[in-house]
Amino acid sequence: MSQALLQSLRNICGQSHVLTEGDLQAWEMDWRKRTRGKALAVVRPGSTGEVARVVRACVAARVSLVPQGGNTGLVVGSTPDDSGQQVVLSLQRLRAVRAIDPANLTLTAEAGCVLQSLQEAALKAGFLFPLSLAAEGSCTIGGNLATNAGGTQVLRYGNARDLCLGLEVVTASGEVWEGLTGLRKDNTGYDLRDLYIGSEGTLGIITAATLKLYPLPAARLTAWAAVGSMDAAVALLGLAQQHLGANLTGFEVMGQFALGLVARHFGQLKVPLYDSAAFCVLLECSDQESEAHARAQFERLLEAAMACGCVSDAVVAESLAQARQLWHVRESIPLAQAEEGLNIKHDISVPVSRIPEFVRQTDALLEKEIPGVRLVNFGHLGDGNLHYNVQAPAGGDAAAFLRAHEEQVNTLVYDAVQRFDGSISAEHGVGSLKVGKLEIHKSPVALSLMRTLKSALDPHNLMNPGRVLRA
Ligand code: FAD
Ligand code: ZN
Numbered sequence: 001m002s003q004a005l006l007q008s009l010r011n012i013c014g015q016s017h018v019l020t021e022g023d024l025q026a027w028e029m030d031w032r033k034r035t036r037g038k039a040l041a042v043v044r045p046g047s048t049g050e051v052a053r054v055v056r057a058c059v060a061a062r063v064s065l066v067p068q069g070g071n072t073g074l075v076v077g078s079t080p081d082d083s084g085q086q087v088v089l090s091l092q093r094l095r096a097v098r099a100i101d102p103a104n105l106t107l108t109a110e111a112g113c114v115l116q117s118l119q120e121a122a123l124k125a126g127f128l129f130p131l132s133l134a135a136e137g138s139c140t141i142g143g144n145l146a147t148n149a150g151g152t153q154v155l156r157y158g159n160a161r162d163l164c165l166g167l168e169v170v171t172a173s174g175e176v177w178e179g180l181t182g183l184r185k186d187n188t189g190y191d192l193r194d195l196y197i198g199s200e201g202t203l204g205i206i207t208a209a210t211l212k213l214y215p216l217p218a219a220r221l222t223a224w225a226a227v228g229s230m231d232a233a234v235a236l237l238g239l240a241q242q243h244l245g246a247n248l249t250g251f252e253v254m255g256q257f258a259l260g261l262v263a264r265h266f267g268q269l270k271v272p273l274y275d276s277a278a279f280c281v282l283l284e285c286s287d288q289e290s291e292a293h294a295r296a297q298f299e300r301l302l303e304a305a306m307a308c309g310c311v312s313d314a315v316v317a318e319s320l321a322q323a324r325q326l327w328h329v330r331e332s333i334p335l336a337q338a339e340e341g342l343n344i345k346h347d348i349s350v351p352v353s354r355i356p357e358f359v360r361q362t363d364a365l366l367e368k369e370i371p372g373v374r375l376v377n378f379g380h381l382g383d384g385n386l387h388y389n390v391q392a393p394a395g396g397d398a399a400a401f402l403r404a405h406e407e408q409v410n411t412l413v414y415d416a417v418q419r420f421d422g423s424i425s426a427e428h429g430v431g432s433l434k435v436g437k438l439e440i441h442k443s444p445v446a447l448s449l450m451r452t453l454k455s456a457l458d459p460h461n462l463m464n465p466g467r468v469l470r471a
Helices: 002-013 048-061 115-124 141-146 192-196 230-247 256-265 291-307 320-331 333-340 352-369 398-419 435-441 444-457
Strands: 039-043 065-068 086-090 097-101 106-110 164-171 176-179 204-212 219-227 248-255 279-287 313-316 347-349 374-380 385-391
Touching (some): 002 039, 048 086, 048 176, 219 230, 230 291, 256 279, 333 385, 352 374
Parallel strands (some): 039 086, 065 086
Antiparallel strands (some): 219 279, 248 374, 374 385
């Protein structure tokens, strides 16, 4: 049976695009290198029509499919299980920008388009596509939409869902839904687009999307501020919103220990102001007028923040290169954490107003229950989203720590998130890592509705089975 399917897949995509031998690690191993599966084959169709034919062939053979974009997801959602029976459907070859409509401020691109090339295509046409995350050199727009990715500009422009107007999808039965509308208003029944966005490949395969473009700002300015506490960081956010309004496009918080890891492991990077402050904040302002206007706004904001005592010291980047360096420090935190050793990651959100109390209580709880734990806290404070991570005690055996405490740490953190009316996955999705936790923390009614949708749209359970919902 497998041989017959493989032959059909070769007939559809061509011999060289059905990989069964050689080193398939790039498709079989997750980005964090925590899990390696075994694929029946990696298939790389070259068009939407080929994707549809691949799906129909797999459905006929009752073989399940794992859609994959850049394989940068952090919840083990885009790699096969270890059965050797799943087909990885890579969208890598679908990477054309199909159209740009300047008057409608839209761009239509195929799912495998790498986010950075999409940003560049928008820029070349004189526009901004604002979705931005540290994985942008490898992740694809299809993967961004399938996970409803967030990133560093959500505060102003929203997450991937907010940036998408239309989709083209190959359904679980292998039909093509042509929903590539560029409409900003369309109330004609259930919103199928929003159903597929964030479904992590469990309902169908996104093959193209029509996305929103924005005018390029005249200037972008970055500042770095030292704050004494998370309360002060939230107070600064309020002030920044008052002073900058919609010009505030980024607001990231970084704990002292997190920045200390960057300083320790990437000595060539200059990490400003961190040794004297509990937290640092990275602010970005985008201005439609001029750099001088942006700078004046920033200066007034920082004066007000120092006057009220929520900021102790601050620097405003003098050049684009300096701004990039500041962002580079922020983006290096996950890598510095990896250098420091194995760790436990959480991607949580709670209402911004409750973040300081959440951090206070949860820090205290973890430190009491597991003496010596080191808390790596950073994230998109403007969105109420923290990467609230836990590093093993210094000098110990990190692998043994994870074996002994990972489950306990997760339970402590996610129970706290629930007490604070938050979410256990703010931007990375559920994948296979958080399926069990979702069952605990999502309401039974919501889970039941999700299962109803899954079985209606994917009756044979062949679309990324076991991800988001238990198989
Ligand atoms: P993949 O990893 O290939 O897939 C992710 C999921 O989507 C899987 O379930 C897969 O089956 C499904 N999928 C992929 N393509 C399709 C498709 N065309 N149709 C249907 N399903 C599909 N995420 C954030 O939200 N914000 C961040 O700030 C952020 N920062 C990151 C930084 C780093 C260094 C790394 C490594 C990751 C980061 N991520 C972040 C997570 C990840 O980059 C995003 O989730 C990204 O959107 C995944 O895109 P991808 O193309 O790599 O998808
Ligand atoms: Zn993030």
